[in-house]
Amino acid sequence: MSQPRVVLGVAGGIAAYKVVEVLRGLTEAGHDVTVVPTAAALNFVGEATWAALSAHPVATSVWANAHEVSHVKLGQQADCVVVAPATADLLARATHGIANDLLTNVLLTARCPIVLAPAMHTEMWQHPATQSNVATLRARGVIVLEPAAGRLTGADFGPGRLPDPVAIVAAVQDVVRRPPTADLSGRRVVISAGGTREIWDPVRFIGNISSGRQGVELARTAVSRGAKVTLVAAHLSVPAPAGVTLVSVSSADDLLAAMLAAATGADAIVMAAAVADFRPEAVATSKIKKPEGPADLSLKLSPTVDILVELVRRREGGLPVIVGFAAETAVDEHELVQLGRQKLARKGCDLLVVNEVGRQVVFGSEENEVTILGHEGSEVHLPRSSKAAISDAVWNAVVHEWKRA
């Protein structure tokens, strides 16, 4: 297969320095990248940097190489155009079809997926003009990633930071690997990911080794298929994907509250988080000291609420479709499915994604082998696959449930 061709547009914002990492990530992942910086962008990062890292001449002007009509060719031949940072000005020009430099010409001629990674001050991002531009672009099928929140240039703090370069590269890879089908568009989905922590004194907790990778892949694939995604995240050890509404939680109780709040009006809920089944009955307010001499310490634990069961219990009508995950130790596939069926019946959800733990490492790994069980008896076995491929299969099963409803 030939290398996917990506045009990396860089608009004039200070976050341009972080986009050097995006370029490296794209080329290392095997993309053929042409960088199109705006004149303003070159004030932040010079032409030589882009040329050296992309191994291509940098296209800066509609007047350069006029005989090649590059403003038309670049857009037409690209498999994806990504702009990072997409400044407020760039978003406005893209929305209104203004073509006053090479990058905006490319955006008008491109017929491939377009990914925009905004970065600007919070006030500019939240301004009704920018928000209305973003809504228009999204309605046209442009993927506008949600900016990250945090410290901005200067002392200000809020949404407007460039999404993590790793997340921008992943968003491009997603659309290049599979042009968006948008079969989840108009749907709102809620996903829990990661592992909860139960505090028992100011410096100690009971946790688990879930990385959150499967939940993050579920969120990323749902975004690329057009869904509006809320990711309720408990201590992820991988970055959250771009384009989601992120709700960070810590304990099982926090997760329960966040899931109940997000569940209202959702079309699907996927419980991929590893939730503590027990929590310490009492939380010490000061650090528990080691006693003098040898001594045992016992912690009294009490059960947490089963969030999955609670979500099923509160559901009215057929929506949301509710998906659980189950980690089981079994001797063979037959026993695994049997244990999964029992859990599916116990939890009352629509779909259960069962994986075997014990013999194979699942937590933190890039791959997994699962069976998706449906409440009406369906059974889809996925041989060892990437967590992204498993996520796609889960969404296919959810789409099937929506059609049945």
Ligand code: CTP
């Ligand atoms: N789950 C939940 N709330 C809990 C415990 C688990 O919502 N307090 C959800 C998990 O997110 C997962 C599903 O229930 O989607 C199954 O989790 P699992 O740990 O396999 O099942 P348990 O109910 O804990 O049963 P057991 O550990 O006995 O197998």
